Amino acid sequence: MENLQKPVFQDKQLTCIDCEQEFQFTKGEQDYFWNKNLVEPKRCLKCRKIRKLTITPNTGVRDG
Numbered sequence: 001m002e003n004l005q006k007p008v009f010q011d012k013q014l015t016c017i018d019c020e021q022e023f024q025f026t027k028g029e030q031d032y033f034w035n036k037n038l039v040e041p042k043r044c045l046k047c048r049k050i051r052k053l054t055i056t057p058n059t060g061v062r063d064g
Contacts, residue, residue, distance in 0.1 A: 006034065016044040018051070 009027035016023060023044035033040060043051060 009034070014040065014042075016047050017042045018047040019044060 009030040011024055011026050012030075013022045014025050015021070021044055025040060030040070041048065
């Protein structure tokens with residue numbers, strides 16, 4: 001198992017791939033994402049919420 005040292009995070013600006021607005025990715029959010037082994041977000045919080053509401057979950061049930 002690789003022993004990764006936790007980086008020092010600083011707030012940074014990212015650009016949303018949907019609305020193209022800049023949003024802040026705080027050091028607290030970066031720490032959370034790092035601890036959960038997640039990649040940094042590509043969408044702002046507003047667009048993430050919209051996407052979450054518009055995507056239908058794959059339940060494995062088929063119509064017909």
